[in-house]
Amino acid sequence: MKQACIDKPTIKNPLSRFVTEEAIAHYLHLKTEEIYKIDCWAYIVHVVGKRTSIFVSYADLPPILGVSSPTKKDFNKWRKRLRTRKTNYAPSFWEAFYCEELEKSQSLGKIVSWENLISQLKHLISQESLQQIERVLAAEKARLEKQNKGKN
Known part of the structure; x- marks a missing residue:
């Protein structure tokens, strides 16, 4: 990216x-x-x-x-923006963005890195969006594990 x-x-x-x-x-x-x-x-x-x-x-x-991981100051800026928008959750396009990035990932290491990043953001993402991201995450993990087994 x-x-x-x-x-x-x-x-x-x-x-x-x-x-x-x-x-x-x-x-x-x-x-x-x-x-x-x-x-x-x-x-x-x-x-x-x-x-x-x-x-x-x-x-x-x-x-x-x-890039460097989100910091406490970054989270404060996101929370402030959410308050300004009078909402509790990040914009809905974050779900589509993360799902697309997960689908583009070509290695289990990359998937795990995305999983770690998304786990830091759980409180910013709506429950429905989080569930969809987790479904895509599980599917991509399974796809890559199957792909890796086929190579061995």
Whole structure:
């Protein structure tokens, strides 16, 4: 997964490490090739895409693998964003994003890493979304285990 920010400011937002084309595409219901430019500013992300130019909050985007793990400060920013939106749970696109990332995973190690990350986020994700993610997680684990047994 490739980070997508073109940093503008000298002050970098700590959540900018979670900005990816895939996450933005899920958030805006676009294909990744329909996103032309992502600018990470101090407090907000500016996205230019097919038929759209929009500002996105860093706190709307889900954490990913390949960068440093979420910190207590990150969780506080997500909780604050949820309060602002008057909701208890992360945006629903997080479910689709995580399910897609699990399905793209090619190794059990990667699946386990996603599982560990998602377990840290359980209190941010709705119960229904969490159940769906866990179903996909179990299916992908079984697929990869079966695939690995076939190689031996």
